[in-house]
Amino acid sequence: MAEPAKKPANIVINESLCKGCSICVDFCPTNVLAMNGSVVAVKNLEACTKCQLCDLRCPDFAIQVF
Amino acid sequence: MAVQTAAKKERAPFDYDRYLRPKKLPHIWCPGCGHGIVLKSLIRAIDASGLTKDQICMVSGIGCSSRTPGYVDFNTLHTLHGRSFAYATGVKLAKPELKVIVISGDGDALAIGGNHFIHTCRRNIDMTILVYSNFIYGMTGGQYSPTTPQGAIATTSRFGNIEPVFDCCDLAKAAGATFVARGTSYHCQDLEKTILEAIRHKGTSVVEIIDQCPTYYGRLNKLRSATEMMEKFEKNGTVSVKQVDKLPPEKVEGKLLRGILHRVERPEYCEEYDKLIQDAKGK
Numbered sequence: 001m002a003e004p005a006k007k008p009a010n011i012v013i014n015e016s017l018c019k020g021c022s023i024c025v026d027f028c029p030t031n032v033l034a035m036n037g038s039v040v041a042v043k044n045l046e047a048c049t050k051c052q053l054c055d056l057r058c059p060d061f062a063i064q065v066f
Numbered sequence: 067m068a069v070q071t072a073a074k075k076e077r078a079p080f081d082y083d084r085y086l087r088p089k090k091l092p093h094i095w096c097p098g099c100g101h102g103i104v105l106k107s108l109i110r111a112i113d114a115s116g117l118t119k120d121q122i123c124m125v126s127g128i129g130c131s132s133r134t135p136g137y138v139d140f141n142t143l144h145t146l147h148g149r150s151f152a153y154a155t156g157v158k159l160a161k162p163e164l165k166v167i168v169i170s171g172d173g174d175a176l177a178i179g180g181n182h183f184i185h186t187c188r189r190n191i192d193m194t195i196l197v198y199s200n201f202i203y204g205m206t207g208g209q210y211s212p213t214t215p216q217g218a219i220a221t222t223s224r225f226g227n228i229e230p231v232f233d234c235c236d237l238a239k240a241a242g243a244t245f246v247a248r249g250t251s252y253h254c255q256d257l258e259k260t261i262l263e264a265i266r267h268k269g270t271s272v273v274e275i276i277d278q279c280p281t282y283y284g285r286l287n288k289l290r291s292a293t294e295m296m297e298k299f300e301k302n303g304t305v306s307v308k309q310v311d312k313l314p315p316e317k318v319e320g321k322l323l324r325g326i327l328h329r330v331e332r333p334e335y336c337e338e339y340d341k342l343i344q345d346a347k348g349k
Contacts, residue, residue: 012079017091021098021280026293055079056254059102060092064079 009048011065015039018062024054085109085119090137095130098284098292100251100277101198105134107254108167108196111261123164125154127179130205130279131171131198148179151186154193162336165265166193172213173203176232180212187241190269191335195243196261197234197272200279201299208282219286238272239328245271246328251278252300253324263326269334276300276322 011032020038033054034043040063052065086109095101112122122140126132128147135142141164145153150168158166175183175197186195202220203209210220212232220227239246245267249257257275264271278284278295289295305318307325 019092019097021292023098023103023292023296026291027296052079056106057103057252058106059095059099059251060097061082061086061102061106066079 008045009050009065011042011045011048011054011063013040013042014062017060019060021059023057023059024063027053027057029053080106080110080113082106082109085112085138085140087137087139093137094133096204096279096281098278098280098295099130099204100200100275100279100292100296101131101134103251103254104196104198104257104275104277105137107249107251107258108134108261109138110258111265114258114262115265117165117265121163121165122167123154123157123161124167124169125150125157126169127171127174128205129171129174129203130200131169132174134169148174148177149182150174151179151182151195155186155189155191158191158193158336159339162192162340167265168193168195170195170197171204171211172197172199172201172234173209173211176212176234176237184237184241187238187243187270187272189335190242190244190332192268193270194261194264194267195238195270195272196264197274198277199234199274200277200283202279202283204279204282208279208286214283218283221282221286234274235272235323235327238270238274242270242332243272243328244269244330244332245326247272247326248274248276248304248322248324250276250296250300250304250324252296253304256306256324260326267329269332276304 018039025033030047032044032048033040054063055065119140124135124140125143126135127150154166154168199213201214203211208221210223210227214227217226235246247260249260264273280292284295304324305321307323
C-alpha cells in the first residue's frame with residue numbers, strides 16, 4: 001500500500017548568514033543537506049522529516065525548516 | 067527574511083528576529099563555533115519564560131562569549147573582563163525587578179573573574195550566570211584557560227597543558243550557588259530546558275555550557291571540524307544525570323554530568339537587604 005502523500009518540507013537557507021561550518025550537513029539524520037562550495041544547499045528534499053535538528057544546531061541563524 | 071507558511075498546522079520555525087538586533091548579523095563567531103547554538107537555546111528559553119525584552123538585563127565581560135549581548139535586543143551591558151558579576155550585582159540591587167542574565171566564558175568567569183564569580187555565588191543574589199566553556203581563550207589567540215584539559219595543546223602550552231582543570235559546577239556549588247547545571251551545545255533542546263529552569267530559579271543559578279572552539283582548540287588538537295568536537299566532548303563526553311544510575315560504570319567513567327546537578331533554597335540577597343532596610347527604618 002502506498003504511503004499517504006506528505007507535504008514536502010520548506011527549507012529556507014539564508015546564504016548571506018551561512019558560514020559553511022557543515023554542522024547541519026553532518027548531523028542531518030536523513031542526509032538532506034550537502035555543502036555547495038562554502039554554503040549549505042538542499043540535495044534531497046524528499047527525505048526531509050522536518051525534525052528541525054539543522055535549524056536547532058545552526059549557529060548562524062541561517063537555516064529554517066517548516 | 068519573509069517566510070510564507072503554507073501549512074498552518076505544522077510546527078512553525080521559531081522567530082529569533084523578535085529578540086535579535088538583525089542589523090548586527092552575521093555575528094563575529096567563527097564557522098562552527100558553539101556560541102551561536104547556545105544563543106539560540108537561550109533565546110528560546112527566554113521566550114518560554116514569558117519575560118518581556120524590557121524585563122531582562124544581559125551583562126557580559128570580555129571574550130567571544132561576551133559578544134552575545136551585542137546581538138540581542140534586551141537591556142544589555144558589555145563590561146570589563148571578569149567584572150560582569152560586579153556590574154550585574156549593581157544592576158540587580160538598583161533594579162531588583164529586572165531579570166539579570168550574565169554571559170561569561172570559561173576564562174572570563176573562572177580565571178580573571180574567579181573572585182567575583184565565587185562571591186556572587188556566595189551571596190546568592192538572584193541572577194542567572196551562563197558560563198560558555200570552550201576550553202580556551204578564543205578571542206585573544208588560543209591561550210590555555212582553567213578548563214583546558216590536561217595534555218591539551220594551546221598556543222601557550224605547545225607541549226601539552228600540565229595544569230589540572232577547574233570544574234565550574236563543583237566550584238559554583240561549593241561557593242554557595244543554589245542552582246547548578248551543565249549543558250552542551252550538542253544537546254541544544256535539553257539546554258533550552260535547563261536554562262529555562264535556571265531563569266525561573268530564585269537565587270544565583272549557574273549553567274556551565276560545554277561548546278566548541280574549532281578555530282583554536284580544534285585546530286591545535288587535531289580535531290578537524292566542529293562536528294568532530296561536538297561528538298567527542300558533548301555527545302560522547304557527557305552523560306545525563308537522569309541516566310547515570312542506569313548505566314554501567316565503564317560508560318560513565320571520565321564523563322561530565324549533564325543536567326541539573328544541584329538545587330536548594332536559601333535566602334536571596336536582595337530580599338535580605340530589603341529586610342535590613344525595613345528593620346533599620348523601624349528603629
